[in-house]
Amino acid sequence: MNKIWIITKRELQSYFDSLMAYILLILFLGFSGFFTWLYGSDIFFIKQATLMPFFNIAYWTLFFFIPALTMRLLSEENRMGTIELLLTKPVSNWQVIVAKYLASLLLIFAAFVLTIPYIISVSSMGNLDLGQVFSGYLALILFSSMMIGIGLFTSSIGSNQIVSYLLALFIGIFFQVIFQMLGQSMVGIGGHILDYLSTVSHFESMTRGVIDSRDVIFFAGITFLSLVFSEIMLIRKRFA
Amino acid sequence: MDIIVEKLVKTYGIQKAVDNISFKVKTGEVLGFLGPNGAGKTTTMKAISTFLIPDSGNILVGNYSVNKDAEYVKQNIGYLPENNPLYEDMPVIDYLKFVGELQGISKEKIYDSLLTVIDTCGLEAEKHKKINELSKGYKQRVGLAQALIHNPEVLILDEPTTGLDPNQIVEIRDLIRKIGREKTVILSSHILAEVEATCDRILIINNGKIVADGTTVDLRKQAQGNDIIKVKIEGGDVNDVYNELQKIEGAAVVDIIDADNSRFQIDSNQGTAIAASVFQLCVKNNWILTELIPVETKLEDIFKELTTE
Structure with a gap:
């Protein structure tokens, strides 16, 4: 655990040193704030004391931002060769993967903490369902965790950050849109499986305030699988 | 801590990079790896450092196998990889501290270790600079410093003096010789004079095989x-x-x-x-x-x- 934290700390430091963290926080807050309060189907438009507009815009904002956050995590190490240094220190492959995953997750978590004023504002305007807010944030964290997992995996494949970013979006879009579309056009067991693999339904039911273990397992499962695949990619490099 | 390499084989695709190499390095010995480009020097060193997993064969570092007890081996090895990769966006001192922490140096001892290693590698004036602001020679010193920070029993240095100026080369050679008195050092180089000046023993490899093994005097006799x-x-x-x-x-x-x-x-x-x-x-x-x-x-x-x- 200690080793993981040492690497996580370094990754976080590098996010802040490279300004990546500030850019992400400003863009995320700006983007989600703009659409939550000022434009489109914002809170004043729907006239309800709810954070649903925020959850929905954050869902897509995170989809595009997280791969940008994760794209350099391992690809840069592969490109510079620093992965060799890291893995010849007394740390395991798994510790490296988990540490990098945690660093991104903590940064995203910090972004969510900065949206606490949203909760305070909305609850002062009307009767805000705090249970729903909690499950909505949980959904955002679980969804971010899944995207970080996918991003980390695509970053572990090669040494090019852009390829990693685009590949993460490509894999992500299957979960966001394509599985759902295919699921609707198919009947029987195949349709059910594709439906289950689509993030939209899991995310929506959680933002409505329903915490179902199936939804949690879905996000946690994809995250875990992505981390395992990332580790396999690391191990593969040590054989070739 | 002795290093024993037994029947090491590593193939990349159809090319045999290392073909059944066996040798032993004793404590207090500086072994020089010589060979043309692509001879298998780096591959062998990567395998000893635990980074590369060999196709077959075993490597023992102080009676611990790199295959089974990689954790132990990693704790006792200082490794400077080829091309000296570093986290360029970090300041020198932060980077060395990071490596020290990873090597498990306790909080009380880490500043002593940092000071010692900064002193031995002559990084005093540059310690607060970011690594990407340093010249190649200073980067090389940082690479050496990170390999030395936990005072390892075994040092694996892949071309330690590339990019250094003649004065620095002499300094680094002296440093390696000093370390080599008590520890086990393996270094590789293309520069023959360097190997001759620093190493007790020379191993020449070609096409993944050992073609000569001995002191410079032995080799002269053997060849001529x-x-x-x-x-x-x-x-x-x-x-x-x-x-x-x-x-x-x-x-x-x-x-x-x-x-x-x-x-x-x-x-x-x-x-x-x-x-x-x-x-x-x-x-x-x-x-x-x-x-x-x-x-x-x-x-x-x-x-x-x-x-x-």
Whole structure:
């Protein structure tokens, strides 16, 4: 655990040193704030004391931002060769993967903490369902965790950050849109499986305030699988 | 801590990078790895550092196998990889602290370790700079510093002096020799003079196989059995001298290098001290021996001989 934290700390430091963290926080807050309060189907438009507009815009904002956050995590190490240094220190492959995953997750978590004023504002305007807010944030964290997992995996494949970013979006879009579309056009067991693999339904039911273990397992499962695949990619490099 | 490499094999696709290599390095020994590009030096070092997993064979570092006890081996090894990769966006001191923490140095001791290593590697003035602001030589020192920070028993250095200026090279060589007295050091280099100056023992590999193993003196003997001397003999006819020299017992080949100045080169058979016979020959014939130069085989020649087909 200690080793993981040492690497996580370094990754976080590098996010802040490279300004990546500030850019992400400003863009995320700006983007989600703009659409939550000022434009489109914002809170004043729907006239309800709810954070649903925020959850929905954050869902897509995170989809595009997280791969940008994760794209350099391992690809840069592969490109510079620093992965060799890291893995010849007394740390395991798994510790490296988990540490990098945690660093991104903590940064995203910090972004969510900065949206606490949203909760305070909305609850002062009307009767805000705090249970729903909690499950909505949980959904955002679980969804971010899944995207970080996918991003980390695509970053572990090669040494090019852009390829990693685009590949993460490509894999992500299957979960966001394509599985759902295919699921609707198919009947029987195949349709059910594709439906289950689509993030939209899991995310929506959680933002409505329903915490179902199936939804949690879905996000946690994809995250875990992505981390395992990332580790396999690391191990593969040590054989070739 | 001894290093024992047993029957190491590593293939990349169809190319055998390391082909059944076995050798042993004892504590207090500095081993130099020589070989042309692509000979398998780096691959072998990567395998010892636990980064690369070999196809077959075993490597023991102080009786612990890199396959089974990688964790233990990693704790006791200081490794400077080829091309010296570093986290360029970090300040030197932060980076060294990060490596020290990863190596498990306790909070109380880490500043002592940092100061020691910054001092030994001469990084005092640069310690707050970011690594990407440093010159190549200083980066190389940082690479060396990160390998030394936990005071490891074994040092694996892949081309430690590339990019350094001549003064720095001398410093780093002295440092390696100093460390090598108590610890086990393996270093690789293309620069023959460097290996000769720093290493107790030399291992030449070519096409993934060991082609020579021994001290510089051993290698010279091994590669060139003949003693070669150059002589200048005055006071006699060149042809007479030439004929007489050929008659000397043990003289395998006699060449006239320079007939006008009556200079000759004599290759002797293995083990015969030819110089004494030449001297006696001159005394007998009343010739004057004005030059007698033993020719040392250069390490370059040995290297060339062993690594070209």
